[in-house]
Every structure is written in C-alpha cells, then in structure tokens.
Amino acid sequence: MTEQRPTSSRDWSPEARQEFYRRRRGRNWALLAALIALCGLLYAVSVVKLYHAGQMW
C-alpha cells in the first residue's frame, strides 16, 4: 500500500511545518540583512559623493 503524500499545507506533519517555518524564517532574516546592508551602502555612497561635491564648491 502506498503512503499518502502531502499536497497542501493542511496535510503536513508537524516536522514538515517546522521545516517550512525554519526555511521561511531564514529567508526573511537574510532579506532583512540584505536590505539593511543596501541602505547602509547607499548612505555611505551618498556621504562620500556629497563630500566630494562640497570640495568642488
């Protein structure tokens, strides 16, 4: 007899649900880190550009 396979989230075992949450949490943290890094980089680039622009005047 073949085992019933999960096809939607309602059929998930607790372990599968936990694994799904773990992966989603990992993706969200990575995205947050990337966004913060991008903001920091844009801020630093702006400061440097403005400093150089200020030196020309």
Add this chain to the structure above:
Amino acid sequence: MSDTILRTSASAAPEQALLDQSILGATAGDWLALLKPRVLYLVVYSGAAGLLVAPGGINPVLGFTAVLCIAMAAGAAGAINMWYDRDIDAVMRRTSRRPIPAGRIAPEGALAYGVALSALSVLLMWLSTNLLAAMLLAGSIAFYVFIYTMWLKRRTPQNIVIGGAAGAFPPLIGWAAVTGHVALLPVVLFAIIFFWTPPHFWALSLFASGDYANAGVPMLPVVAGQKATRLAVMRYTLWLVPLSLLPYVLHLTGPVYGASAMVLGLMFVWHAWRVLRDRQDEAGNSLTRDAPAKAAFKFSILYLFLMFGALVVDHLI
C-alpha cells in the same frame, strides 16, 4: 532531509521529490547558490585588481561598492544562466542539484531575481562611479546572457572561446570605475583572461565531457574529440604566454609582473604539454583518469590569481 519530513519513501518518484521541495520552499542558501558564488571569486579578484592598478585612486567606499557591483552583476548573470539552462542542468550530474533543477526555486523566481539584481548592480555602479563603468557592466551581463548563454552555448564548440569575453570584463570595469575611461593596460588584461578561458574550460571539459554529451552541449571534446581538445589547450596556452608578457614589454608594468608572467606562463605550458602527452587510447581518451587535465584545470585558476596578484604587487611597490 525534507524527503523524510514529508514522509516520502525511498522509491518516491522524482516528480514527488520536486513537489516536496517546492512545497517547503528554498533556503536563503539556495538563493545565494543561484549566484554561483564559487565563480565569483575570480571575477571579484580580477575586478579589484583592475581597480587597484588604475591611476588616480578611488575613495575606499566607492571602490568597495564598485567591486560589490561587479560581484552582484556576475551573480545576477549566473542566476539568469541557471534559469535558461535549467533543462540541461537537470541532465548533468555536476549541476543536477542546483536549486532550480532540484525544485527548490521556481524558474520564474530565479529569472526575476537575476533581472532585479542586474538592474540594481548597474544602477548602483552608475551612482557610485561613472556611466562608462555602468555601461561596461551592463554590457558584460548582456554578453554573458544573450551571446554566451542563449546564442553560443548550445550551438558551437567555440562557445567558451567567444563567450569567454564575458568573464574578461571585470578588470576593464574596475579600471573604468576609477578613471572614467579605458586604456591599453586594462584592454591587455581583458585579452589575457579571454585567451586564458579556453584552456581553462577545455581542461575541465576533458574530464566532464560525458556530462556535456548527455546534455547535448557541443563542447569541443564532444564535437571534435579528445585529441583535438588536447591540441587546442596547448595552442591557446602558447598564445596566452606571449600575450601575458605584453604589459611588461610595453612598460605598462614592472619586473615583478614580468618575471611572474614568464615563470607562470612556462608552468602553464608544462601543464598543457602534460595534457597533450597524457597516456591515452586511440580516440585520445585518458588512461590516467585525466589526472593531467585535472591538474591543468586547477593550475589555471592559480595562474590567474597569481598573475593578477603580481600585477597589484608590482603596482604597489
């Protein structure tokens, strides 16, 4: 791991395994893997070298941003390449575990990711350095995606010869980011990577030709045979050596680079010679499990690292 979690049996059909992976979703590491991080080292390294040897210097923040943009663009082009090549990646043993063929990332997601990162890298390069560097960066992405991936890769055994130009852009971009123009030295550096690419990839294809044949990719060993590939490795290595000495001969670099280029070039020729003279059967297939080709492939990576390292050292002293 997810197979057990979702209670799939060992005899589960591949389609079911794919479904399981797509239900659980990708990890952050899968999205990182789409950028082909192992390829990025050389790209970042050669781009940073171009940036460091350019006259005039650049603010460290802007220099870091420029190198980051080069890495981001190369990764984005890699993600689009994985989207386009997902059918052949699934067939090849070396690539079958990549996130798309393994079902962990949807193809359209990978494409959107690659396009968004491409646009971001070009825009950020323009904002932080200049338009020329941004245009060269956009050109390198377009060349890799449209010329190499979509046009050449599946059509001609010369795919990596012409397509190699995409990987040769970084020193040119690094230089342009600092100076706002292109000069002779970065063009020669471009040519060095261009001529380095065929022996590097053909050495790899000598011991991975079965994979390429299964996928229907017309790499040189698949189309012309092993003997012709061994000769081609030697031919391109012999062209590479005098070309690599050009910066010294033209007084664009000093003796540290000149001596390094000579010694490393001779070592590369020796590796190519070993590939050519490897013990082989009538068809040119290796009887030594392609040990010389594997050694030549590894050395080719070291060669480029040391060459560009010598270039930077020469510039700094």
